Amino acid sequence: MTNMAEDLKATHLRDAAPLPNGAATAEDRRRTDRKRSPREQKKRTANIVIYGVLVVLVVALMVPFIWMLSSSLKENNQVLTVPIQWIPQEFVWSNYTDIWTRIPMMGYLQNSLYLAVIITCLQVLTGSLAAYGFSKVRFPGRDVLFLAYIGTIAVPWQAYMVPQYIMMQQLGLTNSFNALILLQAFGAFGVFLMRQYYMTIPDELCEAARIDGLSEYGIWARVILPLSKPALASLALLTFVNTWNDYMGPFIYLTSNRLWTVQLGLRSFVGQFDAEYAMIMTGSVISVIPILIIFLIGQRYFIQGIATSGMKG
Amino acid sequence: MTTETITQAPAPVHSRGNRKQARRNTLIGWTFILPNFLGFLAFTLIPVVAAFALSFMEWTSFSAPKWVGLANFQRMFASDSFWIALRNTVVYALGHVPLTMALALILAMLLNRKLKGIGFFRVAIFFPYITSLVAVAVVWNMLFSPDSGPINQFLGAIGIANPPGWTSSSDWALPAVIITSVWRDMGYYMVLYLAGLQAIPTELYEAAEVDGASAWQRFWNVTIPSLRPTTFFVVVMLTVSSFKVFDLIVVMTNGGPGRSTTVLSQLIYQEGIGEGKFGYSSAISLVLFIIVLTVTVLQFKIQQRRER
Numbered sequence: 361m362t363n364m365a366e367d368l369k370a371t372h373l374r375d376a377a378p379l380p381n382g383a384a385t386a387e388d389r390r391r392t393d394r395k396r397s398p399r400e401q402k403k404r405t406a407n408i409v410i411y412g413v414l415v416v417l418v419v420a421l422m423v424p425f426i427w428m429l430s431s432s433l434k435e436n437n438q439v440l441t442v443p444i445q446w447i448p449q450e451f452v453w454s455n456y457t458d459i460w461t462r463i464p465m466m467g468y469l470q471n472s473l474y475l476a477v478i479i480t481c482l483q484v485l486t487g488s489l490a491a492y493g494f495s496k497v498r499f500p501g502r503d504v505l506f507l508a509y510i511g512t513i514a515v516p517w518q519a520y521m522v523p524q525y526i527m528m529q530q531l532g533l534t535n536s537f538n539a540l541i542l543l544q545a546f547g548a549f550g551v552f553l554m555r556q557y558y559m560t561i562p563d564e565l566c567e568a569a570r571i572d573g574l575s576e577y578g579i580w581a582r583v584i585l586p587l588s589k590p591a592l593a594s595l596a597l598l599t600f601v602n603t604w605n606d607y608m609g610p611f612i613y614l615t616s617n618r619l620w621t622v623q624l625g626l627r628s629f630v631g632q633f634d635a636e637y638a639m640i641m642t643g644s645v646i647s648v649i650p651i652l653i654i655f656l657i658g659q660r661y662f663i664q665g666i667a668t669s670g671m672k673g
Numbered sequence: 674m675t676t677e678t679i680t681q682a683p684a685p686v687h688s689r690g691n692r693k694q695a696r697r698n699t700l701i702g703w704t705f706i707l708p709n710f711l712g713f714l715a716f717t718l719i720p721v722v723a724a725f726a727l728s729f730m731e732w733t734s735f736s737a738p739k740w741v742g743l744a745n746f747q748r749m750f751a752s753d754s755f756w757i758a759l760r761n762t763v764v765y766a767l768g769h770v771p772l773t774m775a776l777a778l779i780l781a782m783l784l785n786r787k788l789k790g791i792g793f794f795r796v797a798i799f800f801p802y803i804t805s806l807v808a809v810a811v812v813w814n815m816l817f818s819p820d821s822g823p824i825n826q827f828l829g830a831i832g833i834a835n836p837p838g839w840t841s842s843s844d845w846a847l848p849a850v851i852i853t854s855v856w857r858d859m860g861y862y863m864v865l866y867l868a869g870l871q872a873i874p875t876e877l878y879e880a881a882e883v884d885g886a887s888a889w890q891r892f893w894n895v896t897i898p899s900l901r902p903t904t905f906f907v908v909v910m911l912t913v914s915s916f917k918v919f920d921l922i923v924v925m926t927n928g929g930p931g932r933s934t935t936v937l938s939q940l941i942y943q944e945g946i947g948e949g950k951f952g953y954s955s956a957i958s959l960v961l962f963i964i965v966l967t968v969t970v971l972q973f974k975i976q977q978r979r980e981r
Contacts, residue, residue, distance in 0.1 A: 410788065413783065417783075417794075421798060421856070424809070427812065440815065440818055444826055490706045490709035493701075493703070497698055499695070499699035499701075505706070508718065515962055516917035519959070520720040520721045520723070521946070521958075522724065523720035523721075524716060525946050526723075527715075542712065546717070548713060548717065551713075612946060622807075626807045627924055644805075644807070644811055647808050652800075659799075663799065666861060667867070
């Protein structure tokens with residue numbers, strides 16, 4: 361994360377000097393042609409001020425991450441010092457090697473990964489199929505059914521977690537991954553997100569494919585799926601991250617230590633060794649790294665996915 | 674559009690072929706929906722309906738279900754814990770919703786411009802939202818340490834003599850949770866606002882500028898009205914998420930100190946899953962649901978009236 365902060369300073373310096381040209385639209389240029397220098401000058405100073413504000417803001421908002429990373433490389437008694445040490449006196453890299461033996465971190469990571477991958481695959485597959493049914497096939501009762509889907513998005517999950525729990529208990533699925541997979545893989549959100557996207561694909565495309573003799577399943581697989589890659593990516597990334605970060609689901613359903621996810625493992629570590637500040641921060645950093653990697657690869661899709669689900673249609 | 678012409682052919686009489694086609698479409702439609710629908714029906718729709726029924730029953734892990742009418746609700750309204758949890762939840766929402774909304778809008782307006790490297794700033798501000806919640810809670814708990822935590826050191830440095838005890842004080846624990854959740858959530862709502870801002874036609878601003886509107890006037894008379902649909906969505910989402918706040922509190926304060934941060938969904942968990950009082954906890958769930966529904970419908974009405 362300190363790396364990120366340095367990057368940020370670098371871009372700041374690089375970009376501040378030769379500013380507008382790249383971003384200026386044709387209209388801007390026409391306007392600046394008339395009275396070039398004063399306007400350009402003003403814009404440039406304004407931009408420098410904005411960059412300054414943004415850098416300060418982002419650094420301030422990143423303080424928890426910076427502090428987390430720096431503490432993860434300290435001795436326990438160096439974490440909460442007066443005054444604050446932003447850079448460790450000496451770097452205790454051994455925190456990152458010791459944590460694997462202190463708690464079964466590897467097992468936790470594997471469990472989280474297993475759950476996240478299975479739930480994501482099921483959600484994307486069933487979500488995109490259902491979205492096709494809801495947007496491209498017309499049949500009686502379809503819209504009422506979709507309304508039921510939308511309706512449940514507005515019901516807080518906590519309001520029906522007890523019946524869900526009773527059900528899982530009856531099925532003998534508590535304390536197993538299957539409970540979480542069944543509960544989370546068929547979410548209405550995925551259907552909603554994919555349908556929002558499919559609605560923007562013109563029906564004429566499907567019609568043309570129908571005339572070419574493709575079945576509806578063929579249209580879904582060969583026309584719609586390839587066109588909806590960005591939405592599929594958004595849904596997959598959002599689902600993966602949500603599952604990876606989920607605390608309540610595993611907290612309710614997974615009681616034995618060998619099934620715990622990273623989140624549960626970290627929480628229990630904090631409960632057991634609450635004075636091991638540095639090691640706790642090390643664990644936190646490790647729990648965030650997979651998300652950071654996925655996010656850096658697919659950040660465009662995260663943002664698009666959220667913007668899409670925010671649109672009403 | 675085109676499928677419509679197949680199933681409900683423009684005017685002519687419903688021929689046998691059309692009806693056959695319609696039946697075929699129904700079948701095809703259902704096969705697409707079915708894989709998701711089965712899971713959705715079993716694990717979402719049925720539990721939702723069951724939660725309603727359960728709230729009128731007495732059912733614990735030790736006894737068979739029995740219809741008791743409104744007894745659960747009577748017990749709930751007479752219980753201290755319920756009112757404390759309700760109060761905490763409402764206070765949390767009253768802090769979380771406006772703060773997150775205001776900051777998200779300010780951030781979105783700052784970041785809604787074409788500058789080199791602007792993407793980096795957006796991404797950085799969004800990142801807390803997808804960071805694992807336990808890590809966030811743990812870090813902020815330490816930042817909030819009363820004696821030597823960075824936040825109180827900072828407050829001391831700017832001259833605040835008696836900084837609050839945050840998560841160790843029953844008055845300040847809830848504000849501490851609110852601050853953490855605002856920090857975590859604002860990036861998400863910023864993205865929604867950015868999408869809304871980008872949909873405003875620039876002509877509107879240009880016209881206002883020609884008319885001599887100041888930046889402040891443009892904000893109130895162009896930006897705010899144009900963002901109304903986004904704001905509606907943001908307020909509903911924020912309110913729903915505030916009323917179901919759960920994991921952040923469980924990890925950060927676990928409802929304490931005392932009961933100062935216990936919220937409704939935590940109470941549902943404790944009563945229902947912790948102590949196995951299925952009926953009683955479902956009554957609390959129903960209240961939670963009704964609150965969320967009321968706020969949503971109210972927002973919807975306000976939104977409609979403004980549009981007229």
